[in-house]
Amino acid sequence: MKRFTCDEVVELVTVYMEGELDEPTGYRFEEHLGGCEGCERYLGQFRATVATLGDLRPDGLAGDTREGLLSAFRDWRRP
Numbered sequence: 001m002k003r004f005t006c007d008e009v010v011e012l013v014t015v016y017m018e019g020e021l022d023e024p025t026g027y028r029f030e031e032h033l034g035g036c037e038g039c040e041r042y043l044g045q046f047r048a049t050v051a052t053l054g055d056l057r058p059d060g061l062a063g064d065t066r067e068g069l070l071s072a073f074r075d076w077r078r079p
Helices: 006-017 023-035 037-054 063-075
Strands: none
Touching: 006 023, 006 037, 006 063, 023 037
């Protein structure tokens, strides 16, 4: 089984945090984290950012706007 690269982990981090990776992909993701201090640190920083943002008061975005932005961030890929 091919190991994930750091770039692949970065692309999948939000899907992982949402618990949406299938079992084999989740295993490969966690296997990479176990051997890559940089990606493990990145995930920790990402979790801290999400937790901090979750504590912020919403600015009153309409539900459709909020969902559209979240979807765009989830689907965003680097060139």
